[in-house]
Amino acid sequence: MGFWTNKQHRTVLDEAEDLGYGPSGGPLKMWLAGVGLALIPLFYGIHSIFTERARFIGRGGSCLDLEGSTALGLGIAYLAISAFIHFHYFWGLHPRLYGFSPILKFIAVLVFLGSFGYTIFRMIYEIHF
Numbered sequence: 332m333g334f335w336t337n338k339q340h341r342t343v344l345d346e347a348e349d350l351g352y353g354p355s356g357g358p359l360k361m362w363l364a365g366v367g368l369a370l371i372p373l374f375y376g377i378h379s380i381f382t383e384r385a386r387f388i389g390r391g392g393s394c395l396d397l398e399g400s401t402a403l404g405l406g407i408a409y410l411a412i413s414a415f416i417h418f419h420y421f422w423g424l425h426p427r428l429y430g431f432s433p434i435l436k437f438i439a440v441l442v443f444l445g446s447f448g449y450t451i452f453r454m455i456y457e458i459h460f
Contacts, residue, residue: 351433357424361421361425366417366421372409372412373410379406380406380407382402384397415440
C-alpha cells in the first residue's frame with residue numbers, strides 16, 4: 332500500500348513504538364542515518380554547550396532563545412538525540428553491535444528525559460521567578 336493510499340492512521344506513539352525495535356536496511360542506511368543524520372544534532376548540541384546558547388524550536392517555526400544552564404540542558408538533550416539515532420541505526424544494523432543497541436538507546440532516552448526535563452524546569456523557573 333502506498334503512502335498516499337494508506338488508510339491506517341498512525342500516531343506519534345505508533346512511530347515511537349517502532350523505534351523500540353531494530354531498524355531494517357543495509358550498510359548504506361547504517362552509515363547515512365547512523366552517522367550522517369546523527370551528526371546534525373551532535374554538532375548543534377556541542378555548539379550549544381560551548382557557547383551556552385541554544386534555540387528551542389516550537390510549532391510553526393517559532394523559536395525561543397535560551398542562555399546559560401538552560402541552554403546547557405538543551406545541548407545535552409541534543410547530544411542524547413544524536414546518540415539515540417546513532418545507536419538505533421548504526422549499532423542496530425551492525426552485525427556484531429546490534430545486541431548492545433537496545434540498552435544504549437534506553438540510556439540515551441533516560442539522558443534525554445533528564446536533560447530536557449531540566450530545560451523545561453529552568454524555563455518555567457525563569458518565567459516565574
